[in-house]
Amino acid sequence: MTASSKDLFEILAREHAPMLMVYLRSVIRDASMVDDLFQETMLTAWRIIDTFDRTRPFGPWLRGIAGKLVLAHYRKDARRFVQCDEVILGQIDYRLESLQQLSGDTLDEKLDHLKECLANLPATYRTAVELRYKEELKGQSLADRLELTLENTKKRLQRARQRLLECIERKIGPVSSV
Amino acid sequence: MAESMNPDDEIRSTDAAARASDSIDSDDSSQPVDSSLSADDRRMIADHLLMNALLIRTLSPPPAGDQALLNDVLYQLDRPVSSRKQLATKVVSAGRRWLISSLSIAAGLAAVVSLWFVTEANTPSALAAVEQARIEARRPIDRHYQIKLDLPAIKSLDADLYLRGDDRLALHLAGPLDVSAWLGINGDEAWFVPRIGPAIVTKDVDRMQERLEDLASMPIPMLNITRVLDTIERDYELTLASDHSAQEFVDGQVLQHVRAVKRSGFRPLLPERIEFWSQPDSGVIVRMTLVWTELVDKLAVRRVEFLLADQKTQETDLYEHSGHHAPEFPVLRLDGIPAGKK
Structure with missing residues (x-):
């Protein structure tokens, strides 16, 4: 990754970090796991940033990564989650994107x-x-x-x-x- | 966000909302989503879960946590590739990442706004001191802290804490009534070696905590400290003390003294005050104290003090359970045992 693409990643990540945190906090009960998955999502996003289509919004792409990680962890240890499945995650993502209209x-x-x-x-x-x-x-x-x-x-x-x-x-x- | 609905749907969706609220407002373990719920019901549940998270964001302490966590990630991205790979490997499992978090916190190092540090690097500040200490603690250097816990139930408990960077820890507890045990983390697994009985090994810290409460009947200071310092930036007001007392001089150096006072009204389990003293040139924490003014039953710790004893290089097996018991000592691995079985 070049310096400029890292700069771009940092700008986008900072802008969308709060919504990512809300997304994770919606379904995860355990605060430490929220932090863990936040960082895991950001690291994964950084690793595959070249696959991000810059004509598309960054938030849903980032939450798409988070959603996959959440489901993987949910299957391993559901005790740390509130309620979680693909429909629930999809709806939360959709609502967060709607909040952009405010x-x-x-x-x-x-x-x-x-x-x-x-x-x-x-x-x-x-x-x-x-x-x-x-x-x-x-x-x-x-x-x-x-x-x-x-x-x-x-x-x-x-x-x-x-x-x-x-x-x-x-x-x-x-x-x-x- | 609720959709228009007919009366039958309304009854169902009210059930869904109640189900969501029940999950949100109880501390019980989650139940799997009922497979008989319709997609609309699930969306209703999602709306309530989201509102819960938005209210936490809006009404809980200032939302600087995500930026501090992001700073941690960006800090790692600036490291050489080998370090980045190492970190990426470490975060594969949330359980393992949790362990890593707990380590740096057990060392008395907190997450702070490193961006602030970057932009204000020449200005001494509490945030800068915390950030400096946090970075220093990540270095793979062995540090030995003597820990003293004041506990209302048994007065005091002494412990020795050995740390190496952010992924190795060994804690030796020695107390009255011949209580003695080793507790540690080797970067992948948490382990506990009691004086009598099998060594316990697991990747799941929650399960370890449950077992320790059953077996050792002793508090687990490391885990409580983890929770305290994990939120120091968000839940505490930080100041850099200027009233230096004699104990703040070591080898002719004035130590940096950071005071953290919990913001009112939040997080009853966290200590009211956290203070630490660090070397200004290196950021090494020399002393740290945690003080609770209101005792909570489950916590039962009044004060914890960390004192840096030495920084001698330790054998690597100090951080392995096998370094603390004979080869034939029984080892119980919890990860293959269903939760709830002892």
């Missing part, structure tokens, strides 16, 4: 829209989400803070995430599934 140069700028959605959630849902993600409470600890049963806590989070999904979809505009 305004903002970086993923974090695009996620300002999610923050707006979160701010507009009813307080009960917003509190549950903030405790779950900001304070990283889970299970009975979270249920105790919310003064709910464990089952109702899960339902509240589920509904909160559903509302956020719908809110983001409204901001992106109508899209169809893969």
